[in-house]
Amino acid sequence: MIVCVKNDYAYTRRFILLVGIIGFFMSLTTSYATTTTTNTTNTSNTTNTSNQEEVVLEDKLNVVTSVAPITNIVQNIGGDKINLVGLVPEGVNSHTFELKPSDTIKIHDADLVIIDGLNLETNVEKIAENVISKNPNNIQLLKLGDKTISKEDWVFDFSFPKEKGDPNPHLWLNVEYAMNFANLTRDKLIEMDPSNSQYYIDNSNKYTTLLKQLDTGIKKSVETIPLENRKLLTYHDSWAYFAPHYGMTVIGAIQASDFSDPSPKDIADLIDQVRIEKVPAIFASEVFPTNIVDQIAKEGNVAIVETLSDDDLPGNPGDNNHSYVGMMIENMRNMILPLGGNIDSLKDINPQNILHITS
Secondary structure, three states: OEEEEEOOOOHHHHHHHHHHHHHHHHHHHHOOOOOEOOEOOEOOOOEOOOOOOEEEEEOOEEEEEOOHHHHHHHHHHHHHHEEEEEOOOOOOOOOOOOOOHHHHHHHHHOOEEEEOOOOOOHHHHHHHHHHHHHOOOOOEEEEHHHHHOOHHHOOOOOOOOHHHOOOOOOHHHOHHHHHHHHHHHHHHHHHHOHHHHHHHHHHHHHHHHHHHHHHHHHHHHHOOOOHHHOEEEEOOOOOOOHHHHOOOEEEEEOOOOOOOOOOHHHHHHHHHHHHHHOOOEEEOOOOOOOOHHHHHHHHHOOEEEOOOOOOOOOOOOOOOOOOHHHHHHHHHHHHHOOOOOOOHHHOOOOOOOHHHOOO
8 A cells, every 4th residue: 555645845744754754664674464554544554465565755846826827837847746726716807816715725735836926916925925934944935027027127007007006917928928937937846846857847948949939929920910000909908018029019908907997088088099099909808898898999990809818728627728828829819810910820839738748
C-alpha cells in the first residue's frame, strides 16, 4: 500500500513527514512478513503480507491563482508538478469578485499565491499578506504585474482614472507581458521546488516559443487592418496595454470607473465621438451586458461586437482552445475581422496547452 505524505514549507508538516519515514523503517526492522500501513484518510492500521509497503513523498506545491488567463499561464509552466486552483470563476467580473469562506481556506493552505497585482485582486492580496505576516515560512505571494512594469509604466485611462490611484491592470492582453508572467512563474517555482527545475525550464521554453508565435501573428494580423480603422471603442476598458504594443489606439471606454453604466452626458459624448472617428465597430463584452452599447451603436451607426474577452477562456475545460492562447486568437478573430483585416497569420498557431501538444 502507498503512503502519501504532503511536504511543504511548514515546519509542522515536515515534522509529520519525518515521523512517517521513521515509522516506516522501524516497521521493516521488526517484521519482513507484515507491513504496517498508515492511511491519510483512515487512521486504522492494517497488515499486508503480500506486498511490501512503499512510501511516496507527495511534494507538489499548492498554488492558488486569481483570473483564468493567469491560471492558465501558470498551468503551462507548473504542469503536473503543482496542485493548481484558480479562485475567480470564468465569466465573472474580477474587479468586483468577492471571496467565499472556502476561498479563504484555499489561500491559507497555499504554498504560493500568484496574482496580477496592480490593485486588481486586493481581497486575495490582503488575506495572503495576513497569512505571511503570521508565518512567513508557510506561504509566498507573487504579484506578476508589479514585477513586470514599474509605476512609471502604469496606465490610467477612462475606467481607471489617476485620481483614484488604481492603474489599468490588464497586462496579460499584451502577449509580451504574458511571456514575462510565464518567466516569473518559472523562476518562482524553481526557487520553491528546485528538484523539478528542469521540468519548469522545459515547459517555459516551449510555452515562450508558442507565445512568441502568437505575438508575431497578432502584429501581422493588425497590420492588415486599414490604418483609419485601427481604433478601439470598448465597453470594458481592458486593452490599454494591448493597443500601443500592436499599433492600435483606444479612443474610449463606455464603462465608468465605478463599473456602472455611463451618464446620459457621457453617452452623448461617446455617440459624437463614434460619428467623428467613424469607427466600424464597438466592442462590448458578454460579461458586462448592457443596452447602453446598443444605444450608442444605433445612434452612431456602427456594428456591435459582443465577444471580446479579457479573462474568459473560450470553450470548455478540455477543449483545444480553452487556454490563454485560444482566448487571444478568438479575440483577434472578433476584433480584426470587423475592422477590415484578416487573421491569416494566426491560422497555424495551436492554441492547446503545451502539455497536450505532441511533436
